[in-house]
Amino acid sequence: MEKDILVRGMAWGGKIRVFAVRTTRLVEELRQRHNMHPTATAALGRTATAGAIMGAMLKGKEKLTIQVKGDGPLGQIVVDANADGEVRGYVEHPDVHLASNAQGKLDVAGAVGRNGYIHVTKDIGMKEPYRGSIPIISGELAEDFTYYFATSEQTPSVVGLGVLVDRDGSLLHAGGFVVQLMPGVTDEEITRLEQAVAAMPPVTALLDQGETPDEILRFLVGDDVSLMDTLDIKFQCQCSADRVERTLISLGADDLQQIIEEDGQAEIVCHFCNEAYTFNRPQLEQLLAQAKSKMVQ
Template structure:
């Protein structure tokens, strides 16, 4: 089944809504980085949130989410854009923790409960937009909710979930974001709060065969208007050509030193876990291009 991301409005445009099934996307991240379950859950929740936040942008705009807590997985970094293209990594993917008191993956223990969540948006302006909030739970859904309220002044509810199988593969992943627009009255706000409180876990709904659209209807009822649908997917922007340009930009002197001292070079992309290797003859060819 393909991944799916939908966005829309409800209650006479009083709220805007986003929901996503990201099982394949999170599965690709897990395979590329060989993440253990608790790291998969942290990376997958962040990637799901970033995918939905990315489609809030326009055109060539893009964003980076960084979760820098004091837990053993280190930082979680995810890039996303307006086309729902996502890539990401976690510093230490091979972290194993015992289940938490609820018998679930201890994401908060892995992320840490002290630190910051950063969002950097490239909006095509001279300087990127940068927002940050302290980590308040480490479970990430609550942390993104806090980010929207504090940094973007948009009251929101964020639900995120990743279900991992015993072989470390991803069974289900997804999430939702519901945001209150100006003009929603107190009755509507109370109705939304009650709906969020009664919401089953996202992965439980996905396991039952629910879709992003039907997940939103759990929250807002049938008064839902969908405006867009797309497939969130893994996409890294590295390539041999891009790495070659980076090596050439080092300059002829540094390239010559690299050839003389090491006779080869390896460039590793954190986001996709690919390694680009260059032998001496390939570096010599790049050196000639740098000198031309």
């Protein structure tokens, strides 16, 4: 399986900003870590792909969180991404799988729900993070993120997201693109872009044919594209034993004492990577001592 990469650049004399990404490895790792069924894989995979592209729009140590809160059986979808191409995510009910929709495809909209909100929180180093929210308009997610860019960021955009799952539930392909209109673009160029998008095969079909992210961009905007750079995309969770220990200490001495007396151990499972951190009685007693010393300070 080829490594996941994102390419970004400008086209048509700087009037269009373009991003394309392959996220097959990322989405397959998410599927395995969360033991997801196909429809859940498609929904989280599309959101994680959007997150990878939106992360690439950030700089330095900036990061963002996407929350998709629809009224479908999947429950909440959460994705974290940063400017370094690191992405993680989870879905509340990973075992959701629905019958195919009328087009014979995975019913992502039915699983996500057609009512609810998408919230995007960006930590860009300011005192307060940026927050943008939009109502879900289709539940298919690509249309929803298109609407997000237009309304929350005032940037007219075209978003394509695709996840192709094999018969056995494993991942075949995942990827996507974002094309954003910059000031100065003409009506004729907008029409040309609309026609290109309408004529373009699905992203997963292009990936299945062996096309690369930069070749996907050329399907959209032709050869008049200047690629700026590429970014490796990878699954990366920020959890660690140290962080979990600090979380347990922050519970306070009373709660830790109660856990020791009632259970004698504790297991903390990270939502994002499904990693389990287990603490036995002596370890908990050590954390309890640290919590008590903090109370004295």
